[in-house]
Amino acid sequence: MSETVAADLVLLDQPFTAPGVRIAIAPAMMRYALRARDPAVLSAVIGRVLPSRIGDVVDGIACLGPDEWLALLPAGTVLENETGQLVSVVDVSCRAVGITVEGPGAVALVATGCPLDVERMAVGRATRTVFETVEIVLWRKAVDAFHIDVWRSFAPWLGAALVAGSPS
Amino acid sequence: MLLIHCPYCEEDRPEVEFVNGGQAHIARPADPSSESDADWEKYLYIRRNPRGRHHERWRHIHGCGRFFNAVRDTVSDRFETTYKAGEPAK
């Protein structure tokens, strides 16, 4: 009997499809970890609107906590970060991998490992949570489309777990 | 699944997103070097461990990341209330 251990897993090299779901690695993107006591100062520094309610997303910037945002932006987007202001704008683009889960079976598939009430999560909201024991940022981009941001070293496992959880 | 209300996220969230941070409302002495050994030991190690209503710290570690306080019944595991760090004990 062969046994697969986590160290042997590799990142999905091409999209995986099963009845009702499609799982794929998202294109490379820019990621910024944003922190600030005063959102107005941070907003002025980066020249963008920041969502104020935890879980809301505005133009790719998700509010994860009272003083914390994660920007998921198209590749090549650069945020200003050298202003001497008391804010933190850190490029963490390579820290995570995006995995997209799409299709009418997407909600059920995400719910195989995520303890949130995924069905009731409003479209357009994003939050840090877990999938099984792995921390993720879950962003519901449409009724049947999710972007899952996961730290790079966990991505092969998460991809395999999503494939394993797909309907056959 | 036990749901815990995060006062920052303003949502009921699954227990696995949280970690317990021990007894709440323990103030660090302002001038530790003037404390007697007995008082310092009390601050560091002595906890109430009640049967029933308990004020404790929790952290929404896999969510907003914030510490907050909760009143939990240690017998039934029921959360009576949760409130933001810095607010007076409920």
Ligand SMILES: [Zn+2]
């Ligand atoms: Zn929270």
